[in-house]
Amino acid sequence: MPLTPEQTQEIEAARANPRPTLRAVSEGMEAHLYRAHEVLDHGFVRVVDYMGDDSAIVQAARVSYGAGTKHVSNDEGLIRYLMRHWHSTPFEMCEIKLHVKLPVFVARQWIRHRTANVNEYSARYSILDREFYIPAPEQLAAQSTINNQGRGETLQGEEAARVLEILKSDAGRAYDHYEQMLSQEGQSGLARELARMNLPANIYTQWYWKVDLHNLFHFLRLRADSHAQYEIRVYADAICKVVADWVPAAYAAFEDYRMGGATLSGKALDCVRRMLAGEAVDQENSGMSKGEWREFRALLDEG
Template sequence: MSVESEKRCGEVRVMPDAPMVDVMGGASRIERRVLDHGFVALIDCMPRMAPEGKTADYSIVQAARVSYGEGTKQVNEDRGLVRYLLRHRHTTPFEMVEFKFHVAMPIFVARQWIRHRTANVNEYSARYSIVPDRFYRPTPEAIRAQSQSNRQGGDGIVDAGTAEEFLALLERAEGLYKDYLGFTERGVARELARTALPVSVYTEWYWKCDLHNLFHFLSLRMDPHAQHEIRVYADAMYELLRPIVPIACEAFEDYRLGAMHLTRLEIEAIRTAAPLATTNKREIAEFEAKCDQLGIPRAG
């Protein structure tokens, strides 16, 4: 071993790279208001610093180049590589980017949100602290009627009289708050007293997720099939992360959000201009919607 290589053993080398810049522009919190009392705030991300002139997308590229090696440099510039990775579902490089949000949302929204198991969550404790007096109340124009075609959704709005009575019902439910407070003052444990509160009450949490799983969350919750009250949060989160990873977001829009999945039966129907080979009404309706979106005649 030469003297030079001996000296290098265990040596930590700091490369004189391009100057690094904060991808959040020096902010400790970037917030969007959502619903009547809610918010979603980006409070941190990884990487937090990127070489000057680059975005946090660089971290995806950096990770991918470890697996692909020098070869990728010849055929791909950064944007092309990110787009290739997303198109081909090579997902792990996207896990190198993480986002931490502070969110306030009604409990019925939180219940849908928490189903996304790949995030790290710390929620406000209503056992430890008094629940703040914040309840979600839709505007009268936002009181949707039950959809007749989709058992899980709303469609159009109810008549003005029904909307008014429904809002009065929500107000009565909110009235339980003073009883809740009263019973905590009389010594009922907070963990039990809270059970009298409706699911329109707001909770808060810190929610951290990597970009791969965040894209999965967003593709489900920005979708028109998602409930409006969670969709507005997903839209706001997307607005916050887009400037930080613009290349990945562009690829996400092109290959996931704005893309369409075709089943084997659908491909066959389009190829042969024959009816879809099923009697399932829902499946046929979904296929027809795809034909409309593609601007092609409904086969059969």
């Protein structure tokens, strides 16, 4: 259960009191506010605040381009145009603030996206809770034999059982020792900032993470991608659903141009042109390396 009863009560209280505002309101987002979307075994993502909606993107674009935008018939078309031509600043005019609970090793990947604001729970000041990510059996994957950063088949039988047993017992023991070191009963008690070093990377932490829509899309493109590690991808997927309700037109454009799209190199474009002209193109006459050609063929065959 990711939420404590205290947290659930806080969420209900926060949702009980709508107040009038003159700001842009996204109905789709209001339905999400404060509610926790469960992710992994103890994690969650929830929207704490937001700024702007699809119209705010259009409004900012019209300030920039003035009369120049009038020929685009409608907001959705303009948003698609902005996305297609990498006009990123209008998307920066929307902002979202999330409260996320996530394992430390996921947080370490996440924080590499630097253009965001973060307030993380501090283990120097406070004591972490006894909550660890233990993968579901179907997520216990072997190392990929063809991809250094990938997963292969799911572990089976005794091997899977052994791994689960290790993860659970090591986490439990590490936390017991963490508490023992901190304890001030009959001893001084180790400083929190030192005791935390004994805790493994699957312990949960939490933070407030605030980001603009352009940088959020960049994060989602990389982290909702099939090559991202599963444990961060499920967070990105949960955020995608929220964003689709918040700014439906921008999200649809993002899905088509970024998630569903692909960047072709000059060489790849050239091959496409030659193939459409009827030429038989293979790796040898493509000008691409074997790896590039494999990725290129996979892209064309994907549909």
